[in-house]
Amino acid sequence: MNNIVIVGLQWGDEGKGKIVDYLSENADTVVRFQGGNNAGHTIVVDDEVYKLNLLPSAVLRTGKISIIGNGVALDPYALISEIESLRVKGMDINPNNLMVSESCPLILSVHKEKEKLFEDLNGNHKIGTTNKGIGPCYEDKVGRRAIRLCDLENADELNKRLDTLLNYHNAIRKGLSYRVIKKEEMLREIEEIAEKIIPYRKPVWKILDDFVKEGKKIIFEGAQGTFLDIDHGTYPFVTSSNTIASQVMTGSGLSSNAYVIGVAKAYTTRVGNGPFPTEQRNEVGNSLFTIGKELGTVSNRKRRCGWFDAVLVRQAVQLSGVSSIILTKLDVLDSFDKIKICTGYQYSGKIYDYLPASRSIQEELEPIYEEFPGWKENTQGEKLAEKLPVNLIKYVKRVEELIGIPIHLISAGPKREDVIKLKDFKFSESVLVSY
Ligand code: GDP
Ligand code: IMO
Numbered sequence: 542m543n544n545i546v547i548v549g550l551q552w553g554d555e556g557k558g559k560i561v562d563y564l565s566e567n568a569d570t571v572v573r574f575q576g577g578n579n580a581g582h583t584i585v586v587d588d589e590v591y592k593l594n595l596l597p598s599a600v601l602r603t604g605k606i607s608i609i610g611n612g613v614a615l616d617p618y619a620l621i622s623e624i625e626s627l628r629v630k631g632m633d634i635n636p637n638n639l640m641v642s643e644s645c646p647l648i649l650s651v652h653k654e655k656e657k658l659f660e661d662l663n664g665n666h667k668i669g670t671t672n673k674g675i676g677p678c679y680e681d682k683v684g685r686r687a688i689r690l691c692d693l694e695n696a697d698e699l700n701k702r703l704d705t706l707l708n709y710h711n712a713i714r715k716g717l718s719y720r721v722i723k724k725e726e727m728l729r730e731i732e733e734i735a736e737k738i739i740p741y742r743k744p745v746w747k748i749l750d751d752f753v754k755e756g757k758k759i760i761f762e763g764a765q766g767t768f769l770d771i772d773h774g775t776y777p778f779v780t781s782s783n784t785i786a787s788q789v790m791t792g793s794g795l796s797s798n799a800y801v802i803g804v805a806k807a808y809t810t811r812v813g814n815g816p817f818p819t820e821q822r823n824e825v826g827n828s829l830f831t832i833g834k835e836l837g838t839v840s841n842r843k844r845r846c847g848w849f850d851a852v853l854v855r856q857a858v859q860l861s862g863v864s865s866i867i868l869t870k871l872d873v874l875d876s877f878d879k880i881k882i883c884t885g886y887q888y889s890g891k892i893y894d895y896l897p898a899s900r901s902i903q904e905e906l907e908p909i910y911e912e913f914p915g916w917k918e919n920t921q922g923e924k925l926a927e928k929l930p931v932n933l934i935k936y937v938k939r940v941e942e943l944i945g946i947p948i949h950l951i952s953a954g955p956k957r958e959d960v961i962k963l964k965d966f967k968f969s970e971s972v973l974v975s976y
């Protein structure tokens with residue numbers, strides 16, 4: 542087994558892109574299996590900052606194959622514009638090193654418009670989405686009226702699919718007194734992009750099957766985070782895909798096992814609305830925001846900030862079958878006198894050791910904290926575990942104890958090389974020995 546899955550253990554932006562980039566040095570292929578360009582994965586190489594939305598984080602390394610699986614909601618315009626912006630920076634992205642599943646449902650202008658219409662209708666109850674059309678595209682996929690990448694090559698099929706799609710969207714648009722959309726308009730929109738996108742289309746499931754048989758090393762790059770999962774997250778304040786590790790199989794066609802690594806921030810952030818038990822709407826939250834530079838990668842919104850929540854991360858580990866954790870952004874805590882970890886919740890005289898599903902209870906949970914002395918030392922850019930402050934090690938050990946699985950790597954700086962190995966990856970399956 543040479544497959545690794547990277548998933549976010551909080552509400553996204555845990556530093557997955559940086560970690561996938563780090564591990565991909567020794568991999569052959571990186572695969573996205575859900576989400577779309579709502580993701581924003583930052584990688585810093587030699588002071589150049591790359592923000593990837595749809596492209597897997599291997600595109601920055603030469604000789605790697607990048608794959609977009611069928612589980613991704615594909616905005617063809619966004620993909621082409623991302624490819625072009627990287628070409629300008631000297632990256633060679635072509636159909637030999639980028640492959641996109643022919644089954645991907647396409648995000649079109651109707652989806653972005655529908656998302657905006659419904660977010661506006663919801664007034665004070667907005668989800669706070671990224672406005673990329675992700676939710677409406679997945680709705681159409683499940684409603685069996687999506688246009689898929691493979692439909693672009695067949696004019697008859699495309700015509701029929703467009704009729705079905707527009708029957709639905711125009712009924713809603715009429716109901717909201719919004720302008721109806723003509724088929725010719727949609728056809729023009731699609732024709733404009735079809736030629737550019739068709740060369741990348743491939744039977745990804747089959748290619749992955751071959752890669753597995755050839756013993757290639759494959760990394761599956763999760764987007765978003767566990768508590769944005771449509772089934773397991775803080776519903777309805779979630780994204781519209783499954784973000785946990787089991788989605789790898791449906792979202793790519795992989796049929797073999799994979800070793801799951803979870804990425805968590807040393808504190809917690811969330812962008813958009815919804816419950817957040819350890820949120821700090823005070824000086825602590827402001828400091829985490831400022832020091833951690835917590836501005837959303839996609840929407841440039843302020844990320845809400847709070848203490849590390851061990852209850853959440855433990856639940857995420859259980860949901861994805863995570864075997865190893867990577868803890869990021871420890872340097873952001875360098876200047877804090879006291880640092881807290883949430884170890885449980887209190888609600889209505891009861892103690893919870895998990896996040897209950899009800900939104901109204903989630904909003905009312907009172908976190909129970911353990912407090913730790915800070916290390917008050919600069920760790921940004923540190924690469925050696927021996928040089929880390931004692932209090933930082935104690936903090937990491939306590940997190941490890943509370944979560945119940947090993948933390949193999951930590952990171953204390955945004956750059957590609959800012960990674961500290963705490964333990965070697967040595968497992969019975971020997972998957973990670975070579976990483
Ligand atoms: P992703 O969506 O999980 O890939 O994470 P994002 O890229 O959206 O957000 C993580 C942010 O933290 C990015 O700006 C990274 O450059 C930055 N980052 C990642 N790891 C570290 C770290 O260890 N320390 C600091 N200070 N920044 C980090
Ligand atoms: P990465 O991969 C953080 C959030 C949005 C909103 C909710 C639904 O960079 O970690 P959507 O547009 O998906 O329908 O929005 O999900 N969200 C993210 N938050 N990181 C992400 O991705 C996110 N992708 C979506 O802010 O609250």
Ligand code: MG
Pocket residue numbers: 553554555580581582583838
């Ligand atoms: Mg992000």
